[in-house]
Amino acid sequence: MGAIQNKVTAPPSEELALVQAAKRGDDSAFEELVRRYDRNVFRIAQHITQNREDAEDVVQEAFLKAYGNLAQFQEQSKFYTWLVRIAVNEALMKLRRRKPERTVSLDEDIKTEDDSLPREIADWSPNPEQQYTQAELREILSKTIQGLPPGFRTVFVLRDVEGLSTEETAAALELSVPAVKSRLLRARLQLRDRLGKYFQRGARGNGKNSDATSGDGNQ
Amino acid sequence: MKCSEFLQELTNYLDGVLDDKTKAELENHLSWCHNCYVVCDTTKKTIEIYRDSQLYELPEDLRSRLRSAIMQKCQQHKKRGPQSV
Numbered sequence: 676m677g678a679i680q681n682k683v684t685a686p687p688s689e690e691l692a693l694v695q696a697a698k699r700g701d702d703s704a705f706e707e708l709v710r711r712y713d714r715n716v717f718r719i720a721q722h723i724t725q726n727r728e729d730a731e732d733v734v735q736e737a738f739l740k741a742y743g744n745l746a747q748f749q750e751q752s753k754f755y756t757w758l759v760r761i762a763v764n765e766a767l768m769k770l771r772r773r774k775p776e777r778t779v780s781l782d783e784d785i786k787t788e789d790d791s792l793p794r795e796i797a798d799w800s801p802n803p804e805q806q807y808t809q810a811e812l813r814e815i816l817s818k819t820i821q822g823l824p825p826g827f828r829t830v831f832v833l834r835d836v837e838g839l840s841t842e843e844t845a846a847a848l849e850l851s852v853p854a855v856k857s858r859l860l861r862a863r864l865q866l867r868d869r870l871g872k873y874f875q876r877g878a879r880g881n882g883k884n885s886d887a888t889s890g891d892g893n894q
Numbered sequence: 895m896k897c898s899e900f901l902q903e904l905t906n907y908l909d910g911v912l913d914d915k916t917k918a919e920l921e922n923h924l925s926w927c928h929n930c931y932v933v934c935d936t937t938k939k940t941i942e943i944y945r946d947s948q949l950y951e952l953p954e955d956l957r958s959r960l961r962s963a964i965m966q967k968c969q970q971h972k973k974r975g976p977q978s979v
Contacts, residue, residue, distance in 0.1 A: 700972075702965065702968060702969070702972075705965075705968065706961070706965055709961055709964055709965070710961065713952060713957060713960065713961065714951070714952045714957070717950065717952040717960075718949070718950045718951070718952070721950040722949075722950065730950070731956070731960060734952075734960050734964075735960060735963055735964055735967070738964045738968075739964060739967050739968065739971065742964075742968045742971065743971055796929045796932050796933060797932075798932045798935075798936070799935075799936050799939060803939070804943050812943075812947065813947065813948075813949055816943065816944060816947050816949050817949060817950075820944070831944075835941045835944060835945060836944055836945055836949075838945075841909070856905055856906070859905050860901075860902075860904060860905040863904075863905065863908075863937050863940060863941060864901075864904075864933075864937065866940050866944070867933070867936050867937045867939075867940040870936075870940055870943070871936070874936075874939075
């Protein structure tokens with residue numbers, strides 16, 4: 676079982692050249708940065724806010740803030756990591772406004788005891804996602820990730836969906852590397868646990884091997 | 895290695911950042927512990943499904959609308975001066 680592969684992002688030197696041009700007032704360079712990262716910012720924002728209009732606002736506000744504060748960007752980190760940090764903060768603010776009754780913070784106290792130890796160990800069907808239509812699958816994935824605390828789903832989306840490194844995620848969220856790792860582990864395990872309901876053998880009347888939990892460890 | 899120890903290292907294992915010795919210990923555990931094998935395999939699958947899901951893709955028409963709005967606001971900001979964001 677090999678390691679998962681991360682997405683590859685643009686070479687940093689190219690990004691830096693665009694940032695420097697934008698700082699000198701070249702708006703077409705800034706527009707190129709928007710083109711480069713608008714999809715990522717939208718995805719991150721919608722994962723955090725779980726609301727499309729909020730995500731649209733976050734895209735606009737994050738880029739506008741980046742534009743207005745470009746002179747303050749130190750170029751020691753990647754522009755993208757800096758932009759993600761702005762976007763995450765904007766998205767969390769939206770969430771707080773929408774759900775004022777709940778505290779929304781990346782530092783919220785999350786139970787550290789065995790809250791995410793796997794409860795279900797039943798195996799999944801081969802290619803379980805193919806049992807559902809694209810629309811059904813999106814619904815399942817969206818519903819499932821909504822159930823995670825914002826601090827967990829933010830770490831998961833940056834690391835596993837957007838492919839930021841652990842260090843970049845820590846920098847973007849102003850968390851320590853161990854905190855990112857511990858949240859990521861629990862986010863992954865909780866999602867796995869919840870998805871099991873849909874993806875376990877026999878979960879969708881495929882009728883095959885619905886008793887396949889009695890493995891002998893010889894895989 | 896106990897299952898709880900395996901689980902603690904699962905994220906490092908899936909991310910491929912373990913030293914050879916720990917990796918070998920984990921893989922030895924996986925070779926006989928079916929439960930951990932299933933947890934590891936389905937966690938990896940979870941990540942892959944989310945990564946490949948194209949959840950929350952930005953539609954092209956909305957994308958260009960947003961980009962125009964952003965660039966327009968940037969222009970206004972430029973005219974008003976640096977204190978306006």
